[in-house]
Amino acid sequence: xxxxxxxxxxxxxxxxxxxxxxxxxxxxxxxxxxxxxxxxxxxxxxxxxxxxxxxxxxxxxxxxxxxxxxxxxxxxxxxxxxxxxxxxxxxxxxxxxxxxxxxxxxxxxxxxxxxxxxxxxxxxxxxxxxxxxxxxxxxxxxxxxxxxxxxxxxxxxxxxxxxxxxxxxxxxxxxxxx
Amino acid sequence: xxxxxxxxxxxxxxxxxxxxxxxxxxxxxxxxxxxxxxxxxxxxxxxxxxxxxxxxxxxxxxxxxxxxxxxxxxxxxxxxxxxxxxxxxxxxxxxxxxxxxxxxxxxxxxxxxxxxxxxxxxxxxxxxxxxxxxxxxxxxxxxxxxxxxxxxxxxxxxxxxxxxxxxxxxxxxxxxxxxxxxxxxxxxxxxxxx
Numbered sequence: 001x002x003x004x005x006x007x008x009x010x011x012x013x014x015x016x017x018x019x020x021x022x023x024x025x026x027x028x029x030x031x032x033x034x035x036x037x038x039x040x041x042x043x044x045x046x047x048x049x050x051x052x053x054x055x056x057x058x059x060x061x062x063x064x065x066x067x068x069x070x071x072x073x074x075x076x077x078x079x080x081x082x083x084x085x086x087x088x089x090x091x092x093x094x095x096x097x098x099x100x101x102x103x104x105x106x107x108x109x110x111x112x113x114x115x116x117x118x119x120x121x122x123x124x125x126x127x128x129x130x131x132x133x134x135x136x137x138x139x140x141x142x143x144x145x146x147x148x149x150x151x152x153x154x155x156x157x158x159x160x161x162x163x164x165x166x167x168x169x170x171x172x173x174x175x176x177x178x
Numbered sequence: 179x180x181x182x183x184x185x186x187x188x189x190x191x192x193x194x195x196x197x198x199x200x201x202x203x204x205x206x207x208x209x210x211x212x213x214x215x216x217x218x219x220x221x222x223x224x225x226x227x228x229x230x231x232x233x234x235x236x237x238x239x240x241x242x243x244x245x246x247x248x249x250x251x252x253x254x255x256x257x258x259x260x261x262x263x264x265x266x267x268x269x270x271x272x273x274x275x276x277x278x279x280x281x282x283x284x285x286x287x288x289x290x291x292x293x294x295x296x297x298x299x300x301x302x303x304x305x306x307x308x309x310x311x312x313x314x315x316x317x318x319x320x321x322x323x324x325x326x327x328x329x330x331x332x333x334x335x336x337x338x339x340x341x342x343x344x345x346x347x348x349x350x351x352x353x354x355x356x357x358x359x360x361x362x363x364x365x366x367x368x369x370x371x372x
Contacts, residue, residue, distance in 0.1 A: 170306065
């Protein structure tokens, strides 16, 4: 199950810690980079396994950031899960701690709205790239592509809990409809 | 690693409902948000923090989430850092983040181990393949939803498209793309705001 070894754990820590500070928009924004590293550069898993792990992480309760824990677990077991989570959340959390303290005092400054307007479109571009990367890793049959499209529309334009969308898709898949 | 919060901030928020929260209650509250958060934690975070505990007003919550979204890192983890540290300093931040992450991670790993056991079964394979196709759609849908809400001007469309093409299509390393686009985007937005 694991590609194991302490050098792998160190590699995970360094990669995720660097990504932590640019993950504007959360983990959803850095999926293509995680994919590039774990599939293309390191060859720790296939694109299909990557997409499956992502689906599992989405089905579980909790923040979808936990996908990095699952990647760590797949690559280096429990130590990998813990190190990947700490590396992906640690640097951004420390930054958040300091900025929040500063923002208490700087509520009325111009820089926060400017940052929000400047960073939002970049985050959206990255999140779209994440969806595109995942769709390429997932099954490419017409049924699967239709599921991707239906899920996208359902999430964008309805208030359905996304877990039900995933469960419905899984049931459709098990019944051989996709 | 992180020094305690300064006394000025604590004194200024003397009536902060978060100041009286015990570490146990802080941890339990974030544990609840994580465990109940099927399909996303944010709705539950708002419910627990605003409606049930009364730690933040709706307006404070929206402003705090706005800050969390601007900052790198998972939004709800950032929320845990901010609320936890307002209650108990760095220790509180650690407690809240642990609460929201670690039990859900244990549940998820149990699911992953179970899936590894049944993965060879065609039924399980088809189910998870379909779920992963839908999960890709959920992320695309999230981008669409955010785009409709943000309605970026032309300069935003340009940085957003550049972000998508560079990372999604050309597979350039995200760190450098992010840094370059952030610098350019902030500069353009700053000029536009004066």
